[in-house]
Amino acid sequence: MASIIDIKLPKAIANALRIPPNTAKRQQQRVLKKLLKKARFTEFGQKYHFDEALMDKNIGKKFQQLVPVHDYNKIYEEWWKKTLDGVPDVTWPGKIKYYALSSGTSEAASKYIPITKELLRSNTINYVRQLFSVFGYEEANKKAFTKGFLMLGGATDLQKGEAGWYAGDLSGILAKKRPFWFQTFYKPGGRIAAMKDWNQKLNEIVEHARDWDIGYIVGVPAWCQMCMEMIIEHYKVKNIHEIWPNFGVFVHGGVSFGPYKKGFEKLLGKPIVYVENYLSSEGFIGYKMREHAKGMQLVLNNNIFFEFVPFDDKNFDADGVIVKNPEALMIHEVEEGKEYALLMSTNAGTWRYLIGDTIKFVDLERHEVAITGRTKHFLSLVGEHLSVDNMNMAIQLASEHFNISIPEFTVVGHPYENFFAHTWYVATNDTVHADDLRQYIDKKLRELNDDYATERDSALKEVFLEVLTEDKFLKFMELKGKLGSQHKFPRVMKGKMLEEWNRYLQTGSI
Template sequence: MAILGTLLKRGIRLRESLEQEYSSPLELQKQELKKLLITASKTQMAEKYGFKAILSQFPKRGDDFYKAFSNNVPIYDYDKIYAEWWHKLQEGEGNVTWPKAIKYFALSSGTSGSASKYIPITKEMVKAIRRTGVRQILTLSKYDLPSKLFNKGILMLGGSTDLEFNGTYFAGDLSGITAGKLPIWFQRFYKPGQEIARNKNWGEKLEKIVENAPKWDIGIIVGVPAWLQILIEKIIERYELDTIHDIWPDLTIFVHGGVSFEPYKKGFEKLLAKPLIYLETYLASEGFLAFQALPDRSSMRLVLNNGIFYEFVPFNGRYFDEDSELRSGVQPLKIDEVEEGVDYAILISTCAGAWRYMIGDVIRFVSIAECEIVITGRTKHFLSLCGEHLSVDNMNKAVKMAEDEMNIHIREFTVLGVPHGTLFAHRWFIGTDDEVDRDQLCAVIDQNLKVLNDDYVTERKHALKEVSLEVLPSAVFYDWLREQGKEGGQHKFPRVLKGPRMEAWLEFLEKQ
């Protein structure tokens, strides 16, 4: 088992995983926050918000450490932390929110909020991402896998490793930054290789991968589902194959993240000769938060001891207004205060100098004892025009149910909330290349949502007066991403469009 053997020979052990498995989640998080505060204790932010005074509370029992932290340090979203602190980092200033100057920035996928977010990436964060990645690789020992798999290639479909440099810092996709810093021992497994990975033209990159596909023996693929499906379809078409296993017979594992895989699964599996093992990851531009740790689970284990301190805000009307903005004066919860089955927006403080930063994702604990979570959506991607409280999780499940019922494959979709006279309406746009009755599909999805969401049922009788649906070729969704400069890599089509991005989408459709 070349990969596992190499990791173990190089002294990478299960210590961190065992530590999390047998330690108190709160104690792990307390120690993680302490490390972060100590490391950043000489920064501008530490001076303004009294990190040393906060640290003085850690020897005490109880919640004093957290009370000091949450009372002294404000909650940030991207716009607020950028305006106050991170703009200094882009100007080359050091010791702002983290020691020294920041040389790398990850450009977020821009599925909500600002179109181009520059997220600082430190050497400590790169190491943390690598350590968590190793922990996930080591979980493969829990599967009944053939030894030969661990000698196969790993195809990682991500952003360009040829980063933009303006004389002060480098910027690009997180996948491009981390792929450019892969350890030497990993190079023998890594595909498409550094030369192809540097290519900034997404179309050319895909063509190069297709061209080289017969030369590689791939066992594991890693990437965003939509783009990997497009790539595999291109390979099958080029070489006139029945399935991708005709060219990569030992392809066994698909590591994915960023969006729910459920809407893609039906179409993806048509490209296979045998089932794959699907491993979900929660790797955001801000850090590697969680990964699927055990077979046959759809949940992921939150990583509590690797450079991230978490806080949780119940995602409901008490804590958030109708525009999904955090209300003033709310008190988040620590890891020991959360409950199963409740949706929470996450705040993170990280080894890249994010502090009490609202990442924008909404999660739900399915097991408190094991810190297992599922992602249920984005704070900005919930639709609640009139109290329907429709989550991305609801939407994904409704679409999957419709696929199964109508025997179709839906590759992409997005939903708009719009006025309808003095009341409201939802406009669905469905991307499929199958023949489908639009009105029937609309009725099926509408009915599925009524089954999944009680609030939706209520509002469909009152303020949510209309649900309409338009069927589009799936290529239209990817053409729009290309026009927006969001093609490939980590970029995903937003499940809900609001504001300027909604207007841009509607204007784009008018030109089609």
């Protein structure tokens, strides 16, 4: 079990054996050394002299000097594109058998993110670690762990490429490659999990809901909420616990849970435990390890080497594009409360890779972080520096204040009367006056963000807000071909998607 749970020696014994302390810096150095050793004979490792970094006493700094920062477009065009033709040993040893199709929230074309057997193994270890951590939660219903695990994910029926690889949603790949010992607990089962039609999959889950005893649900909040609403409506019950009395744990990730919490809790008959995880197509980054933790703890000892780029004007331009040689800090160099963009190097052949998320450390000693947004999803038309974190908090406070469910929203910045304005589009099926909601959100953002408050009295002249039904948002995602568990509605609309959104609001099509 030592590979799954870290065994810590008592300090006195460690000192007697002269074992160096297992610090975050040391864990990350070991991870980097292991990754570089494994990949040194790949094309990438040869070009960027991994052997040279391995021989240097300061391996981290040398690695940063030798290897440039990559975003998806750069690493795909220069490296990953070859692997789709079956070329082995490009950025990681061997051929790539699986690709996670990821479009994020703004890109039109699908991204092909390599998924290696080593990465799948690392993810499995972290899933088990996360499960064990929840056993320690005092408020957790222990019965939940012996019941069914409902995983609302992408289709396990993957598309096959000419070179013999398979591609699909990461959740579909993970479900297809689930460990044999998990089969007994896994729901909705192989047949339903393979379905590509999201509506058909949801309807099948609803039909079988009474046959299952679900204790543990894993998925993106919006789609899990929709599924439970459908079940409650179908069986004419008051709450989900009348169908699944042992439901006790909800594991979520991908988006901030704050805006969903009010609507989610309306569906429950008794309290449950919420566990946030940080799982991206590129790797399992962290999870909430303690019951009352402020954030998610980064996994520093399982094949991901992290770097942190201060999210400021020095390292990113006005559109959120990273500069050529940004300042990149390692785990022992970061500060609490500051916002960073995340770079990752992993056992799937991503190297100094910008995943697009911004985070801040909320507990530096425990290396716990909160996701604050995306490098390209923020509003700063006139210096208001409005982050997705600010938006999520304002929506959460508004939903609690007005006692309404707001499962989705998006914000647009635009010129207005020689100055600028923000327009909010908010999804709710509950009754609320749009102007009351607008004034409340504006007021809370002024309290949350000093820059916003300053600009609201100068160049940011107005805030508009339009209340739409939840179906309006879902229909747009359906027209975009993004209906399903892996797709998230963008919190900030820009570029081509904004054009499509405006056209959709006017004509009903994109």
